[in-house]
Amino acid sequence: MAMASIARRRTANLFSSSSKHLYNYSWILTRGFASGSDDNDVVVIGGGPGGYVAAIKAAQLGLKTTCIEKRGTLGGTCLNVGCIPSKALLHSSHMYHEAKHSFASHGVKLASVEVDLPAMMAQKDKAVGNLTKGIEGLFKKNKVSYVKGYGKFLSPSEVSVDTLEGGNTIVKGKHIIIATGSDVKSLPGITIDEERIVSSTGALALKEVPKKLVVIGAGYIGLEMGSVWGRLGSEVTVVEFAADIVPTMDGEVRKQFQRSLEKQKMKFMLKTKVVSVDTTGNGVKLTLAPAAGGDQTTLEADVVLVSAGRTPFTAGLELEKIGVETDKAGRILVNERFATNIPGVYAIGDVIPGPMLAHKAEEDGVACVEYIAGKEGHVDYDMVPGVVYTHPEVASVGKTEEQVKALGVDYRVGKFPFLANSRAKAIDDAEGLVKILAEKETDKILGVHIMAPNAGELIHEAVLALQYGASSEDIARTCHAHPTMSEALKEAAMATYDKPIHI
Numbered sequence: 001m002a003m004a005s006i007a008r009r010r011t012a013n014l015f016s017s018s019s020k021h022l023y024n025y026s027w028i029l030t031r032g033f034a035s036g037s038d039d040n041d042v043v044v045i046g047g048g049p050g051g052y053v054a055a056i057k058a059a060q061l062g063l064k065t066t067c068i069e070k071r072g073t074l075g076g077t078c079l080n081v082g083c084i085p086s087k088a089l090l091h092s093s094h095m096y097h098e099a100k101h102s103f104a105s106h107g108v109k110l111a112s113v114e115v116d117l118p119a120m121m122a123q124k125d126k127a128v129g130n131l132t133k134g135i136e137g138l139f140k141k142n143k144v145s146y147v148k149g150y151g152k153f154l155s156p157s158e159v160s161v162d163t164l165e166g167g168n169t170i171v172k173g174k175h176i177i178i179a180t181g182s183d184v185k186s187l188p189g190i191t192i193d194e195e196r197i198v199s200s201t202g203a204l205a206l207k208e209v210p211k212k213l214v215v216i217g218a219g220y221i222g223l224e225m226g227s228v229w230g231r232l233g234s235e236v237t238v239v240e241f242a243a244d245i246v247p248t249m250d251g252e253v254r255k256q257f258q259r260s261l262e263k264q265k266m267k268f269m270l271k272t273k274v275v276s277v278d279t280t281g282n283g284v285k286l287t288l289a290p291a292a293g294g295d296q297t298t299l300e301a302d303v304v305l306v307s308a309g310r311t312p313f314t315a316g317l318e319l320e321k322i323g324v325e326t327d328k329a330g331r332i333l334v335n336e337r338f339a340t341n342i343p344g345v346y347a348i349g350d351v352i353p354g355p356m357l358a359h360k361a362e363e364d365g366v367a368c369v370e371y372i373a374g375k376e377g378h379v380d381y382d383m384v385p386g387v388v389y390t391h392p393e394v395a396s397v398g399k400t401e402e403q404v405k406a407l408g409v410d411y412r413v414g415k416f417p418f419l420a421n422s423r424a425k426a427i428d429d430a431e432g433l434v435k436i437l438a439e440k441e442t443d444k445i446l447g448v449h450i451m452a453p454n455a456g457e458l459i460h461e462a463v464l465a466l467q468y469g470a471s472s473e474d475i476a477r478t479c480h481a482h483p484t485m486s487e488a489l490k491e492a493a494m495a496t497y498d499k500p501i502h503i
């Protein structure tokens, strides 16, 4: 089936289960675009992955576009204090850990291995600086105007910007896209000072390796940043309110993942809540209690990372002035075309419902401006992959086994462990598995879950398979190069509808 028709079909289904959020958007296509005036066709508030991608795509579609960003650099949370710096530190700390613990078994002897934290941080900052400047270059190349400052609504077509230089300017646009992202969710009674009690931003810039790090929340940030500091020498304890780490993950994969992290000396206190935090002494003293209530215990830390989720960021935008609707969690409500209840005003990325991921924000941004330009957009949140960039990584797309069961669908499971994969054995990095869930009757793939050193790369074959409605047999009968980790996906696919060869 041609991609365009898939795009149309999926677009029609998007948000179909949440019709209360749908607004009439018939006016959108009837609004003309500015030509030759100072007004913009599109104004984007926020220069993160959602906003900057929307701005570039809008300009590429011939729309006069301005992007407003308050941070002073483009790239938003992701490039400045999120995806990129965390992956830089994950890579550097992994190299240190490998040098210290694995090189010798590969016949590489080092007299000594040390952490040079300032150099590690400088490498991270260099990567961030290059990438954020790169986006400014892309703006110039695509003729996107860039206003540095804090935007707030004056009307549905006017944004007042307090510029970083100190002045004020009014930016007008026929279509305004809110892409203001998210911020760390604070916990009652815990004040983040970014030194001893840090958010992910502080955890990306610690000046020394804490002896004891307590992480609140066993989600993406907690496990990634816990891994960074654990590899560099911290004793890491993760306190999680829920019964499981990464509660959204496939249960079977999660169990193996938790065991792997525990082997790396990460400690978990599940079903536990933080009652209070005392910073009056030298370190931090946490009082904990079972989530269901019961006897309190205490825990000492040098640094506490608060990573219990993120919350949509709309402070200072003055949404109420123009009447943009939000839900109880503060997320801006949009229809399948990313239009809010206010004509001409749209929202994308972390500030709307859906996974809080950079690639999802980018997809939102492209689809939103495609709709504005009168074209078909294409986003399917069921096809958004998720990756935890620990070692091994865990990546998934589609449904977990728990979700498939809850749907009442008859299904088959195919699994293949990396212990039986020749490439993984050759490089002595064979922890993990591929797990495929397929509908029993049709063999259509419903979900794929991979735990492997490079799961975040391997998953895209599965994303494509799901996107095109492939069966497990489709993957199994596709030739995969040898020796590669990808062969584990082929073998898991064989195990789903028939039998694998190598186990």
Ligand SMILES: Cc1cc2nc3c(=O)[nH]c(=O)nc-3n(C[C@H](O)[C@H](O)[C@H](O)COP(=O)(O)OP(=O)(O)OC[C@H]3O[C@@H](n4cnc5c(N)ncnc54)[C@H](O)[C@@H]3O)c2cc1C
Residues within 6 Å of the ligand: 045, 046, 047, 048, 049, 050, 051, 052, 068, 069, 070, 071, 075, 076, 077, 078, 079, 081, 082, 083, 084, 086, 149, 150, 151, 152, 179, 180, 181, 182, 200, 201, 221, 313, 315, 316, 317, 348, 349, 350, 351, 356, 357, 358, 359, 360, 361, 389
């Ligand atoms: C530590 C960490 C690691 C992460 N790692 C990953 C990862 O590996 N992969 C992944 O997919 N996602 C990751 N994420 C999530 C990812 O960063 C977000 O999903 C993504 O940045 C959302 O993009 P966005 O454009 O919606 O918002 P943001 O990136 O938050 O951008 C919004 C921008 O809007 C600006 N802004 C806000 N209000 C105004 C205003 N009124 N006027 C002007 N500008 C304004 C902000 O300054 C900000 O730059 C991570 C997040 C964190 C915190």
Ligand SMILES: NC(=O)c1ccc[n+]([C@@H]2O[C@H](COP(=O)([O-])OP(=O)(O)OC[C@H]3O[C@@H](n4cnc5c(N)ncnc54)[C@H](O)[C@@H]3O)[C@@H](O)[C@H]2O)c1
Residues within 6 Å of the ligand: 187, 216, 217, 218, 219, 220, 221, 222, 224, 239, 240, 241, 242, 245, 246, 247, 272, 273, 274, 306, 307, 308, 309, 310, 355, 356, 357, 386, 387, 388, 389
């Ligand atoms: N690799 C990636 O793609 C990546 C990396 C980092 C962040 N992110 C994004 O950033 C967002 C925020 O990350 P995050 O890790 O802060 O959130 P998260 O939603 O991934 O995890 C938060 C965890 O904290 C737990 N929690 C909530 N309240 C708690 C409390 N009071 N005490 C103890 N535990 C509590 C939750 O049960 C959950 O397990 C995520 O939604 C994710 O999409 C993605």
